[in-house]
Amino acid sequence: MQGAIGLDDRWQQLGRQLARLRTLAGYTQHSLAPLLHYGRSTVANVEVGRQRPPRRFWERCDEVLGTGGQLTAAFDQLQVLRRAAGGTGSASQGFLADRQPARSSPSSWRRTRRCTAGSSSKPPRCSRRAARPWYAPRQVVASA
Template sequence: MSVDGGAQRLKTEADEPGWEVDPDDDWGVAVVATVGRQLRLRREAVGMRAAELGAATGYGEDLIYKIESGKRIPRPEFLDKADEVLGAGGLLSAMKEDVAKVRYPKKVRALAKMEAKAVELGVYECNIIAGLLQTPEHARAAIEAAQPPYSQGDVERMVAARVARQIIFERDPAPALSFVLEEAPLRRPLGGTMVWRRQLEHLLEVGRLRNVTLQVMPTNCEVHSGLDGRIELLKFADGTAVGRSDGAFGGRPVSDLRQLRILELRYGTIRAQALPPRESLALIEQLLGET
């Protein structure tokens, strides 16, 4: 927080892009409304004005009112500070997990929920580096490249959602994860040289994890089974599975065994056609050395 003329500069809505509530997200609207109502009740119970709570937490009065009215998603650190200032005994802090999920688009929440349960995950990406493998800086550069451009608030939400899904790498017991990436996106310096270098370094770090298999499909492979587009397969402990492919079944998620076998055949063939893991990491190291 900056200091200007001896006065603290309080955060306003303009300083907090990407924390608006999606009006079409019924669950998210209900969660944020509940948090806002609890915040207002606690503030009024201790006789504190909104401006005073704002000054104590580093937020402007207008932002406090918008959080209380359910129009803004509060940051997790704000809830911790407000809980402390208002003596809420952990009531407000306990809502952080649900509030954090509200910020992510509904379809991302659904995907993250499935990934959190999967015991095996396989992803083939043809045009980009898989979202689960992207650094925050790379993700931001990729999302900002879209045309027409997203609003800054949407960019921040999408980056946060993409990075949050990467908690899959911290699960214990660890799921078996496999990725096949095309060589061409690895050579694209998206975001500039430093962002590109850090992304390649991150791929090497992840690719060396014991539960991760990372492969590269070389551009000199004349033809392979992934030319129809992205493939994702998730398998669960109860024996069920879900798959999706850009080039099959209209791109929709499928769980029918016959359709899953088709996707598994395609993905297995792609893995067989790609460079082995050791050679793949060696190629990424070579690309890093060329930057």
């Protein structure tokens, strides 16, 4: 059975492979990141094995770098090893599957204050509402 240390080494190897292929294709971290729809810091963290993105990241890398599915296949192999070592989650969830999510109850959410203007007969009224938790997906609106 593959231990956790071995998996960390394999993630670092996959990151180094990405860095090598990126350099051979003539991209910098800064120029590759927008093509992947991720930030430069994510690319940098993945390359040193500090961050473990989902499968879609590796698919985009293969598309942009033209590696023919090489990085996605390596990612899939890591997911099989992780599950065999007792990891949780599906292969598409990547690193976030291993993390404990924040509490989903409103008591753990950041609170914001909403106030309504008063009138001559009523004072201003303020109420508290819960904001979305940090991991909630945001709607992206495409611009025309």
